[in-house]
Amino acid sequence: MFQIRIHGRGGQGVVTAAEMLSVAAFLEGRHAQAFPSFGSERTGAPVVAYCRLDDREIRLREPINEPDAILIQDPTLLNQVDVFGGLKSQGYILINTTRSFDALGLGDFVKGFPPDRLHTVPATEIAMKRVGRPLPNAALLGAFAAATGLISLESVGKAIREKFPAKIAEANILAAADAYKHVRKEAGATEHAQAD
Numbered sequence: 001m002f003q004i005r006i007h008g009r010g011g012q013g014v015v016t017a018a019e020m021l022s023v024a025a026f027l028e029g030r031h032a033q034a035f036p037s038f039g040s041e042r043t044g045a046p047v048v049a050y051c052r053l054d055d056r057e058i059r060l061r062e063p064i065n066e067p068d069a070i071l072i073q074d075p076t077l078l079n080q081v082d083v084f085g086g087l088k089s090q091g092y093i094l095i096n097t098t099r100s101f102d103a104l105g106l107g108d109f110v111k112g113f114p115p116d117r118l119h120t121v122p123a124t125e126i127a128m129k130r131v132g133r134p135l136p137n138a139a140l141l142g143a144f145a146a147a148t149g150l151i152s153l154e155s156v157g158k159a160i161r162e163k164f165p166a167k168i169a170e171a172n173i174l175a176a177a178d179a180y181k182h183v184r185k186e187a188g189a190t191e192h193a194q195a196d
Contacts, residue, residue, distance in 0.1 A: 001054040002150060003064045006140075007083045008073030011043040013137035016163065017071070018049035021141055023159035024151045025053045033058045046081050053150060071144060072096060073123070073136050078104060090114060094143050094183075096123040096136045116187055119147050121179050130175040131168070142176030146183035153180045 004021065008014035015036040022032035030053055037048045050064045065085070069092035072083055078095075087093070089112060095101075097120050101110050110118050121143040123136030131138070141156045157173045164172060 001052055001056075001058065001060075002069070002148075003067045004051040004053070004069045004071065004144075005064050005067040006049045006051070006071045006073065007077050007081060008047055008137075009043075009077070010045045010047050012047075012073045013135050014047045014049045014073055017073070017137035017141060018051040020138070020156070020159040020163055021051045021144070021151070022053070023162055024141070024145075024155040027155045027158050028151060030055055031058050033060075035061075037063055046077060067091060069144065069148065070094070071140050073140060075099070075104065078106070084109070090117065092117045092119075092144075092147055094119045094121060094140055094147060096121060096140060098122045098125065117147065119143060119183050119186060121182055123175075123179055126175050126178045126182075130178065131171045135172075138172035139175040139179035142179035143183045145176075146180040146187070153177060156180075 006014050006017050018034035022034035025032040033052045035050055052058050066088060067086065068088055070083060070087055072095045075095055075097040077083055100120060101107055101118060121140060123139035124134045126139040127133060127135050138160055142153060145151050145153050145156050156176050160172045161169045
């Protein structure tokens with residue numbers, strides 16, 4: 001079973017991201033589960049959503065305390081919430097930011113993680129360009145697809161189409177594709193640097 005925890009703020013589409021991720025996996029014939037955890041449900045308040053993917057039926061219902069991947073939609077949460085709590089040592093970290101892990105003050109924390117599992121993605125900038133609103137969720141799903149290979153970009157696009165009206169869906173699909181390319185390019189640069 002692969003477990004994902006998504007951190008963000010109310011109004012950023014955190015719950016929608018978990019739902020679309022589960023739909024993408026379901027479309028590929030896998031079992032999936034998505035659910036939110038709400039504290040205060042106001043815009044801007046920290047929100048967490050969870051998603052589980054497996055090839056077998058999922059019977060667990062509790063929150064994810066030891067995720068295989070963390071998606072952080074709002075980097076301001078890094079100093080407010082324990083977003084990395086329980087993250088597995090070989091886990092994936094995707095952060096919506098233009099800054100590096102070192103610039104975010106996370107350089108020492110991520111030293112033991114495989115470099116190919118650490119990604120910063122300018123998801124908000126991509127969303128503004130493609131969608132016209134600062135909603136990073138679709139872009140981060142594209143980035144997740146590129147980083148993990150657990151779901152395809154095509155399935156992410158289909159899940160987005162199921163969730164949104166046509167015009168909004170197509171803009172979000174472009175955002176997901178941009179973030180997918182960003183991570184693939186970043187991964188290529190990492191592999192090249194390690195070979196040197």
